[in-house]
Amino acid sequence: MLWFPVDRALATSLTVQVYEQLRQRIMLNELVEGARLPSSRELAASVGVSRNIVLEVYDRLLAEGYLEVRPQSGTYVAAGSAFLAAEAAQPDGTTFAAATGKPVERPKPAIDFRAAHPAADYFPRAAWGRLAKEVCLHTPERTFGYAGPEGSYELRAVLARYLLQARGVRCHPEQIVITSGATQALHLVTELLSRDRPARIAVEDPVTDEMRTIFTYAGAQLVPVPVDDKGILPDMLPAGERPDFIVVIPSHQFPLGGTLPIQRRIQLIEYARRTDCYIVEDDYDSEFTYEGVPVHSLQGLDPDRVIYVGTFSKILSPSLRIGYAVLPARFVEDYRRLKWFADRHTSTLEQLILARFMEEGFFDxxxxxxxxxxxxxxxxxxxxxxxxxxxxxxxxxxxxxxxxxxxxxxxxxxxxxxxxxxxxxxxxxxxxxxxxxxxxxxxxxxxxxxxxxxxxxxxxxxxxxxxxxxxxxxxxxxxxxxxx
Ligand SMILES: Cc1ncc(COP(=O)(O)O)c(C=O)c1O
CATH class of the missing domain: 3.90.1150.10 (Aspartate Aminotransferase, domain 1)
Structure with a gap:
């Protein structure tokens, strides 16, 4: 599979971005001579752009001699097109000068109002570091072996208590599966609810790039549902063919920032019951409410219809890669299996440190x-x-x-x-x-x-x-x- 990021916020068009990404890879010999390129449809799906853009880029690279078409076979990297440039672009925005191997900073905008980035300068290093040392020194040896895909019981138990108290989520620890962030939780939910064919998903519009990418990459059909300054408009949910599930960010919608009122929450649940579909609740940003009282979760209104997804990326750090899904009991076994196939389980040591962090009051x-x-x-x-x-x-x-x-x-x-x-x-x-x-x-x-x-x-x-x-x-x- 070939994948690379494109940034819709850049002034550079998507076509130019895709073209540059491919050309760089060919020049740097990352796509080697004779390598077969994915079909335009596959590349468009994995990168998240339209197929026309990929076709246009392939045409241009063909015309410039980087690619060749082999009839009835596909598109290949042409001979003699690799060339080691002086600087190789790195995906994180730095460059490596070939001669010195030292990273060279590319100029970045000085003040970046990028959303969803927590305050890295306030990560609780001292407490986390102390607990990490204690866990590493004193945990039983089995911690260093393979574990169950659902994650550590210690973390799931303390999480179930926290979610009930803080978010009104009703669940047993057995209904929680620890994932690599909300990203993986959402990806696995899509697989779970796809049932041998691409899922049909009702998605808030506008919504985060990550969500769109996760769902489109899984081949899902997205049904956009408009959002106003309070959140999703349940009256605009599809009246005809029902979706397999509806994804909502009710605590603080991204990007419009609305908090979904109780009337709309009830409407959503009624729609899901009536049409026999599910609701996936991404409880993004729920911990940081500055005005009024935080509204409790949708899951608490109907734990049998709602899959609740959360993450520690915003409260602590996205680098931890710890998130979770709270599932109706009947889905737990299938979801555990999907998690096993994805990456077996999330790091046990990190989970145990987090469990202690929560248990000992540092989290609150x-x-x-x-x-x-x-x-x-x-x-x-x-x-x-x-x-x-x-x-x-x-x-x-x-x-x-x-x-x-x-x-x-x-x-x-x-x-x-x-x-x-x-x-x-x-x-x-x-x-x-x-x-x-x-x-x-x-x-x-x-x-x-x-x-x-x-x-x-x-x-x-x-x-x-x-x-x-x-x-x-x-x-x-x-x-x-x-x-x-
Ligand atoms: C809607 C939404 N939920 C959750 C997250 C957090 O993802 P993760 O937990 O994988 O870091 C993101 C990422 O930015 C997001 O866009």
């Missing part, structure tokens, strides 16, 4: 601490926006680590995002996350979890400067469109 303390820090970061962003962009409407700021800024009369096209980047600020157009285009053109997402208050304050000033300057600098011809 860490959440309380982070809530204060994110609240401060959020206040800095909101007050900066009110001061420097008073015409902006702010959405989804009552929870989580990101919010949405709506600017009346502005369309955040690629050219406009690029103009803002010139000012040293990276923001993300909501349209980038949309399946049905044209509903959110005047909105951007701003994540603040991973930025200091100083960076946030400076970033908002720069953003306001770029906005004020843009009409004059860009003009409507390159995309800064003023409507009404």
């Amino acid at each position: 303390r860490h959440i309380r601490r982070m809530r204060k820090i994110y609240r401060k970061r959020r206040e800095t962003l909101v007050s900066g926006l009110r001061k420097h962009l008073p015409q902006a409407r702010i959405l989804g700021e009552s929870a989580g680590m990101h919010l949405v800024v709506e600017l009346p009369g502005v369309a955040f096209t690629e050219a406009v995002i690029a103009r803002i980047r010139e000012e040293g600020v990276q923001v993300y157009a909501v349209e980038h996350y949309a399946m049905v285009r044209g509903r959110h053109e005047n909105r951007i997402v701003m994540g603040y979890g991973g930025l200091t208050v100083e960076a946030i304050a400076e970033g908002v000033e720069r953003l306001a400067r770029a906005v004020a300057d843009s009409e004059y600098r860009l003009g409507p011809s390159i995309g800064w469109t003023f409507t009404n």
Whole structure:
């Protein structure tokens, strides 16, 4: 399988990105002479772009001599097209100079309002490090062998208690399977509910890239359901052919930031019961609520219809790769089997450290601490926006680590995002996350979890400067469109 990331937030078109990725691999001999390329359909599915883009790129590489077509066989890397360039691009944005082997930093936007990045500077290193040492020294020898696919009982037991108390999730530890993040949990749910054919999944629109990629890669058919500033609109769920499941992010929808009201939660459950489908609840950002009382989980309303997915990526760190699925009892055995096939089990040592971290109260303390820090970061962003962009409407700021800024009369096209980047600020157009285009053109997402208050304050000033300057600098011809 061939896969590489494409970034819809970049000013560079998807066609150029796919072309560059393939050309680089051929030049660097990563795709070797005579290697067969995947079919355009396969590559389009794995990268998450349209097939036309791949066809266009293949045509261009053929014309330039990098590829050759062998009739009735396929497309191959042509002889003599490898060439060791001086610098090999690395996927993380650094480059390696071939001569020295030392990484060379590529210039990055100075202030990046990327969402879903927790505050890495506040990872509880001391407590985690102490527990890691204790677990490693004192855990029984069996910890160092293979374990069951469902994960450590210690972690599942403490997690079940936490989820009941904090989120109103009703389950036994036996209903929890520990996964490599929510990403794997969602992937395995798709396999579980596909039943020998591609799943039909009702998905909030707009939604995260990760979700779309996970589901489309599994070959699923996505049915977009519109979202407003409170979350999914259950009245817009498909009236005809039912989906196999509906995926929702009810605590703090990504990207629009809504918290789903109880009336809509009930509507969702009623729809699922009536049509005999399931609801997959991704409880993204639920720990960080700043206004009002956190709404309890959908799972608590109907544990038999809802598969609940969670992660420690946002509270602690995405590098842990620990998430989980809470399943109706009848699905547990199949899900355990799928987890075994995927990667056998998640690291036991990390799970045991996390279990102790939770049991000994560090987890609750860490959440309380982070809530204060994110609240401060959020206040800095909101007050900066009110001061420097008073015409902006702010959405989804009552929870989580990101919010949405709506600017009346502005369309955040690629050219406009690029103009803002010139000012040293990276923001993300909501349209980038949309399946049905044209509903959110005047909105951007701003994540603040991973930025200091100083960076946030400076970033908002720069953003306001770029906005004020843009009409004059860009003009409507390159995309800064003023409507009404
Ligand atoms: C909707 C959603 N849920 C959860 C996550 C967390 O994924 P993971 O737990 O695999 O790090 C992401 C990733 O950004 C996401 O987009």
